[in-house]
Structure formats: C-alpha cells, structure tokens
Amino acid sequence: MLRTLNNYLIRHAQNCIGALGNMVRKPIASMLTIAVIGIALALPSALSIMVKNGRALAGGLEDIRDFSVYTKPGVSLGQAEDLRARLDEEAVVRSTQLISASEALQEFRNDTELGDLVRALTDNPLPHTIVVRPTADAELATLKALKNMLVQDPLVDLVKLDTDWVRRLSAILDLAWRTVWVAAILLVGAVIVIIGNTIRLDIENRRAEIEVSKLFGASDGFVRRPFLYTGFWYGLFGGVFAIVLLVVSLWLLSGPVERLIRLYGGGFKPFGIDGSTLLTVFTIGLIVGLSGAWSAVARHLAAIQPRV
C-alpha cells in the first residue's frame, strides 16, 4: 500500500518535471505563451493599483471641506474680526483664519502675472475673507445649515462651499474601478482560452502517444496528468512574469510619482504592490493555468480512442 502510494507520488513528480521538460524543449513557443499570460495578468493588476491610488487621493480630498466666507464691500476689519470670532464659537468649526482685504491685495501684487494689473488699481476691490475649516466629523447637513445662516448675515456677501468636484472625481474613480473589474474578467477569460488552445495543440502533437497508452490500459487520469501539469507550469510562470512586469513598471513610475506628490505638498503616500496583491496575481495565474488545461483536456482527450 505504502509502496503503491510512493510509486504514485513518484509518477506525479515525473509528470510534473516531464511537463516542464517539454516546455524547455520548445523555449520560444513556451516563452511567448508565458509572456502573453503574464501581460494579461499584469494589466488589470496595474490598473487596479492606479485606481486604488486615485481613490485614496480623492478620499483625502473629500475630508477637506473648507469653505470661504466673503464679506460685503465696506465691512471694516474690526467687523470681520468679530464675525470670525463668532464663527470660531460654532461647534462644527475647528479653526478659522481671517485674510484681510489688504493682505489679499498684497498677495495678488506679489503674483508675477497679476501684479502689474493689481498695482494699477487705486482702490482695493477685494473683500475680507474668512476661511473656515469644519471639524472632521461635521456632517454635510450641519455645514449647509451653517452656510444658510451665514448667507442671511448682513456682513456676508458670499459663502463658497465647493466639494462637488471631489464627489465627481470619486464617481469617475468608481466607474474606473468597475472598468478594471470588467477588463480583469475579460483578460482572465482570454488567458484560459490561450492556455486551453496551447494544450489542445500539445494534445494533437502527442496523439500517437495517447493512443498507444490507451491501448496498454492507461486510465483517463494517467493520460490527463501531463497536460494538467503543463497548464500548471504555464500558470505559474505566467504569474511570476506578471509580478516581474508589475514590479518593474512601478519602479519606472516611482520617480515621476514622487515628484508629482511633492508638487502637491506631500502628505499622500502612494500604494505600490503589497504581498497580498502579489499573492493574488500568482494564485490567479495558477488557477487560470489549471482551468485552461482542464478545459482542453476535458474536450479533446476523450475524443482520442485507439484505432487499430
């Protein structure tokens, strides 16, 4: 019994290594197949990393719900300061900052392009501005109520609470995420078809061997095994190649990405690939390899019966 089991395991090991040997014997064809599988697996992974980063970035922006309160013309700095102090008392407000009209004008003057134009003005047309930062847990409804209250205030000209573009970006990213899923399913399907077809050709090439084996009493399992191992190897190498592609392309992108983040003042930390992504890519490679092989074997092996 133990010996039978031992022989069985040895047979598996032989099939496993034999399938690898068959691939090595036609290196170009094997490598092309592996490259196609690798690219097809890497593509959705890369897209998903991009969309995940985009989402994290947008999520960070959603928290920023600062709004600006502009005073009516003629409101004095003292009145504006009173308004600021009043706003500071509100429960939903975390901090406030007053930018006086003259400070704002100064800022414009320093601007290289607008500077000359602003310097030509005799009066200061700018209002005082109070930048209000709500607390993190402030609800949108409460903020809207606060805004409505401020609009009624005789000192206030305009309140700008603009988070629409953040929500739009988030919706676009949701769509992108869905697209990544659809692409992933299509590409995985394509890989199954590619492996299935490669193994179908393999079966055709080894037709004589299959026929003779069946004549000498080979079971379906015996005949099937080398092809399933071939699928296993394609999936494994395809997965490894996909991982290499991902690591290399992220490394190529890392420079520009860091520069971009620095330009936006840092704070955001991009995701690269983590262990779980790699494991997922690898596992999907294996599953896809085996299922592609299985689909070919199920359809084509039964059709080969010995002819004498």
Added chain:
Amino acid sequence: MIRFDKVTKRYDKGREALRNVSFDVDSGELIFLTGHSGAGKSTLLKLIALIERPTQGQVLVEGRNIGRLPQRRIPAHRQQIGMVFQDHKLLEDRSVFENIALPMIIAGYAQREIRGRVRAALDYVGLLDKEQHTPTMLSTGEQQRVGIARAIVARPKLLIADEPTGNLDPKLSLDIMNLFRRFNEVGVTMLIATHDLGLIEQLGGRRIVLENGEIKAD
C-alpha cells in the same frame, strides 16, 4: 479463459464483421487465427481488447462478460493483455527502452523494477544492445521484436497479435513466431491472427479459420 458465445459484430455501415461466432480458449493455449483479409480476424481481437464491443452475444474473459464492462474499467482490463500490432505502433520520439517501459509505467511499477524487467524483455528478444536507440534506427524485424518486448514486459496472462509478421520475410517471420512460442511455453495464452498459412504449417497448434465473419474450421 476466453469464451465467445454467439458473437455478432455489426459496424455502423451495416457490414457484419463477425456472425454468430462461438469458441473457447483454455488457459495456456496458443491459437492461430487465420482467414483471408476482411474475414473478421482483427475484429475478433478488438473485441477481446475492448477496442470494439459486440453487437450481439457475449465475450467472456476469465468468466467476466466484458461486453458489459463500464468505460472506466477498460484500462484495468487492457492492462491484463499484451498486444502486438502489424505496424508495431512504437513511439518514434522515444528510445527503445522507453517504448518497452510504457505498459509498466501505466501499471504503476516502481522505477527499479521497470529497469530490471525492460532489460530482461530486451534480452529475451535479443536487443539488449539497442536500448538507447530510437525505433527509426532499427530494421522492421527489430522494430517488431521491440513491439513484442513491450507486449510481454508487464507479464500479461493473455497476448494477442494482429498480423505480427505481416511485413517480414519468411526467415524473420519464423524467428518472431518462435519468440511467441517460447513465451507460450511459460503459460501465457496467445491468440495470433495471421494469413501466412505456410508459416502455421511449420508451427502446428490449434487453428481457427474465419471466412466472411463465420468460423469455417476449428
């Protein structure tokens, strides 16, 4: 060991290859199956190996009605049988050794046992020095001897051969038949289909003569 009981085999096109054939084979017998080509010799052997199934009647091997054997039991049944073909059916991209080892690998023998027995089989057919050759490097007679070594290596109880000397000259044919006879002497049951009547005259033994799918003489 083998019993054919009123066996009829009709192919899809309606041609009757065997009609109402009955005979018994005892364990250890050597039987020559003769008749003109198309008389049903090959069909009869195919029924034993379950490459075909009977249309009517029963084929019993060791008391079991193999016509009813489910598909998944066919491999185990074939592992009991050694088969030799007119066109050898050797794998040209494999060495002589690997060709002969195939039935033992299928039956799941250990590597060491396979090596020993393949060598013994090669010795038996006189090709011990050719084990690393590929079949294409051998003559037709040598190829057929490799085919015989492959058929006997797993020590089957039954050996069937379909025109094993079909492509050989008389001298080589006799050599091949003598190989079979020596193997029969150690107790293996044999059915050999051949139309080479002159050869059978020399060898003697039981003969079943088929004509148009029926047994003409036994």
